Amino acid sequence: xxxxxxxxxxxxxxxxxxxSGSVWMFPVxxxxxxxxxxxxxxxVLVVDLRLLGLGLRHQPVSQLAHDTQPxxxxxxxxxxxxxxxxxxxxxxxxxxxxxxxxxxxxxxLAMLFxxxxxxxxxxxxxxxxxPLLGRLVAVVSLSLWFGVGFSGRWIAFY
Amino acid sequence: xxxLEFFEWLGNTPWSIALLESLWVYPIVETTHVLTLCLFLGxxxxxxxxxxGLTLRRxxxxxxxxxxLPWALGGFALMVVSGLxxxxxxxxxxxxxxFFRIKIVMLVLAGLNAFVFHTTVYxxxxxxxxxxxxxxxxxxxxxxxxxxxxxxxxxxxxxxYSWFN
Numbered sequence: 001x002x003x004x005x006x007x008x009x010x011x012x013x014x015x016x017x018x019x020s021g022s023v024w025m026f027p028v029x030x031x032x033x034x035x036x037x038x039x040x041x042x043x044v045l046v047v048d049l050r051l052l053g054l055g056l057r058h059q060p061v062s063q064l065a066h067d068t069q070p071x072x073x074x075x076x077x078x079x080x081x082x083x084x085x086x087x088x089x090x091x092x093x094x095x096x097x098x099x100x101x102x103x104x105x106x107x108x109l110a111m112l113f114x115x116x117x118x119x120x121x122x123x124x125x126x127x128x129x130x131p132l133l134g135r136l137v138a139v140v141s142l143s144l145w146f147g148v149g150f151s152g153r154w155i156a157f158y
Numbered sequence: 159x160x161x162l163e164f165f166e167w168l169g170n171t172p173w174s175i176a177l178l179e180s181l182w183v184y185p186i187v188e189t190t191h192v193l194t195l196c197l198f199l200g201x202x203x204x205x206x207x208x209x210x211g212l213t214l215r216r217x218x219x220x221x222x223x224x225x226x227l228p229w230a231l232g233g234f235a236l237m238v239v240s241g242l243x244x245x246x247x248x249x250x251x252x253x254x255x256x257f258f259r260i261k262i263v264m265l266v267l268a269g270l271n272a273f274v275f276h277t278t279v280y281x282x283x284x285x286x287x288x289x290x291x292x293x294x295x296x297x298x299x300x301x302x303x304x305x306x307x308x309x310x311x312x313x314x315x316x317x318x319y320s321w322f323n
Contacts, residue, residue, distance in 0.1 A: 038200050
């Protein structure tokens with residue numbers, strides 16, 4: 001199955017045409033995408049640094065995970081929404097950009113990992129998380145999100 | 159020599175041209191600059207949100223600042239180095255860009271805000287360390303920081319567009 005027809009359709013929707021036809025909408029949506037990136041990065045880092053035994057290490061992981069959860073989910077939703085809007089305004093360019101497809105694969109893995117394995121580990125009783133497991137989860141989480149961000153930036157280049 | 163002449167000369171130095179035209183180095187420097195947002199601004203925003211009582215309310219403010227700011231400052235160092243390299247690759251284009259100028263003004267104001275915060279209300283942090291919501295002056299510093307850094311990011315992103323040149 002090819003995604004091409006879906007991309008072609010999305011580019012011809014009112015939303016896609018409006019954004020690509022506007023001078024300022026694309027840059028403004030990009031700014032929102034970037035601001036959400038900073039918040040997402042902060043929310044991920046607070047917990048992952050803690051799992052690595054760094055940062056706020058006097059606090060239980062479960063408490064940090066609980067407190068940062070709304071910011072993690074909120075910023076991710078903003079990123080997804082703004083990302084879809086950016087995509088619809090330049091569907092064909094993105095479709096033929098290899099970094100875009102790397103990004104989507106990293107994103108899928110990062111979200112799956114964050115809301116299954118990482119969430120389960122971060123929410124469990126601190127004393128019951130083997131330090132090595134915590135570190136491993138943090139390294140995988142940081143690597144996956146780094147992959148998303150890195151390949152995202154490279155859509156502009158290739 | 160006027161600033162304009164200086165930046166024109168700077169942009170014509172061999173290293174500046176090589177950086178701008180490089181196949182890999184320029185994208186890597188730019189990617190570093192953008193992704194360091196997570197490390198730098200993500201953690202600064204975490205402290206700001208703690209000050210205004212919107213996250214980590216049970217963690218002492220001094221701990222959030224003490225344990226996260228070193229990471230944020232490391233991120234800031236990377237940000238500055240990569241930012242200077244980006245500026246060096248196209249100094250004239252940046253100098254003449256209104257969004258770049260807005261960004262620099264916002265950056266200076268954000269720095270001043272942080273300086274004032276750390277030299278005044280944060281000096282007495284032991285008095286309000288455990289308060290879920292910090293005192294007014296600290297909250298103002300937190301909101302100002304959020305707004306000013308948003309301005310820096312927006313200015314930086316918009317710099318790619320030269321609408322008013």
